[in-house]
Amino acid sequence: MSNVLLKVNKIKKYFPKKTGSLKKNMSYVKAVDDVSFEVFEGETLGIVGESGCGKSTTGRMIMRLLEPTDGSILFEDVELSSLSKTEMRKARRDIQMVFQDPYASLNPRHTVKKILEEPLIVHGIGDKKERQTRVEEYLEIVGLSAYHAQRYPHQFSGGQRQRIGIARALMTNPKLIIADEPVSALDVSIQAQVLNLMKRLQEDLKLTYIFIAHDLGVVRHISDRVGVMYLGRLVEIAPSESLYAEPLHPYSQALLSAVPIPDPTYQREQIMLTGDTSSSTETGCTFQLRCPYATTVCKMNVPELVEVRPGHSVACHLVGEQQ
Numbered sequence: 001m002s003n004v005l006l007k008v009n010k011i012k013k014y015f016p017k018k019t020g021s022l023k024k025n026m027s028y029v030k031a032v033d034d035v036s037f038e039v040f041e042g043e044t045l046g047i048v049g050e051s052g053c054g055k056s057t058t059g060r061m062i063m064r065l066l067e068p069t070d071g072s073i074l075f076e077d078v079e080l081s082s083l084s085k086t087e088m089r090k091a092r093r094d095i096q097m098v099f100q101d102p103y104a105s106l107n108p109r110h111t112v113k114k115i116l117e118e119p120l121i122v123h124g125i126g127d128k129k130e131r132q133t134r135v136e137e138y139l140e141i142v143g144l145s146a147y148h149a150q151r152y153p154h155q156f157s158g159g160q161r162q163r164i165g166i167a168r169a170l171m172t173n174p175k176l177i178i179a180d181e182p183v184s185a186l187d188v189s190i191q192a193q194v195l196n197l198m199k200r201l202q203e204d205l206k207l208t209y210i211f212i213a214h215d216l217g218v219v220r221h222i223s224d225r226v227g228v229m230y231l232g233r234l235v236e237i238a239p240s241e242s243l244y245a246e247p248l249h250p251y252s253q254a255l256l257s258a259v260p261i262p263d264p265t266y267q268r269e270q271i272m273l274t275g276d277t278s279s280s281t282e283t284g285c286t287f288q289l290r291c292p293y294a295t296t297v298c299k300m301n302v303p304e305l306v307e308v309r310p311g312h313s314v315a316c317h318l319v320g321e322q323q
């Protein structure tokens with residue numbers, strides 16, 4: 001097994017909910033609740049789950065764009081919260097983010113050159129000429145051309161803009177890229193191209209990815225392992241083969257049943273979930289109200305994430321019983 005690059009341990013992010021004026025009635029949105037996982041050097045960890053389950057909040061805490069309410073985040077064995085501002089700025093070179101909407105995340109008033117140069121200036125990398133060379137080099141690495149440097153974001157297609165977003169993330173030579181739904185806003189025909197590009201870059205530049213997506217279909221071919229989140233919790237994490245062949249958590253089973261199968265002769269029954277992500281309860285398993293198998297124990301206790309097969313962990317009281 002390769003080295004652990006990132007270790008996330010019991011992280012939480014609770015956002016205060018505005019309910020009345022009484023402090024004692026303060027309630028929280030538990031956007032991320034007690035999430036732990038590791039990311040190994042050189043791998044892609046996919047993180048999936050429906051809207052609002054805490055995927056972006058998790059990514060933003062790792063980026064230190066958000067301060068965790070609790071828990072620890074170790075990057076190369078160093079606790080990120082212990083770093084001073086200057087040290088954190090250095091660490092930022094190593095962890096970069098690619099966002100969902102490449103249009104919103106690229107300043108429309110800046111040329112591509114300026115956009116790509118900025119991380120270099122912020123981190124004091126290279127002189128003017130070296131920066132110019134690097135901008136042109138990275139435009140080519142992502143499948144664009146050096147002459148594109150003088151253009152503005154609106155002059156590009158969605159797919160090209162995301163290539164610029166990827167180039168920007170690569171400028172500081174990072175080790176870890178957190179890609180937050182990087183292809184969700186793109187046409188299906190373009191998605192595969194961007195995914196292939198990311199895969200190639202990973203091999204060439206020895207990158208490690210956390211790849212966030214809504215559904216299991218998108219991350220299938222790019223992920224070595226996949227984590228499934230539900231309402232702020234990681235409910236299952238496993239090597240891809242294991243998860244796609246046999247998802248153990250009822251929520252993962254429902255998510256997988258929604259992924260279309262290319263072979264029309266093969267029928268898979270789609271599991272329809274009732275309720276929505278707002279169906280939450282104060283005690284027990286967060287999935288209990290939507291779970292077709294929920295029993296009394298699910299209403300009482302929060303299930304722990306338990307490794308049930310090599311590398312395959314699941315947080316469900318009923319695993320073992322339902323099969």
Ligand SMILES: Nc1ncnc2c1ncn2[C@@H]1O[C@H](COP(=O)(O)OP(=O)(O)OP(=O)(O)O)[C@@H](O)[C@H]1O
Binds near residue numbers: 016030032053054055
């Ligand atoms: N700054 C904030 N203040 C208050 N609540 C927030 C804030 N950011 C996120 N939340 C809430 O935290 C929960 C998790 O949000 P998050 O954006 O992490 O979900 P997500 O899984 O990325 O969803 P999506 O797939 O829609 O991007 C949601 O209920 C959201 O409304």
Ligand SMILES: [Mg+2]
Binds near residue numbers: 055056180
């Ligand atoms: Mg999000």
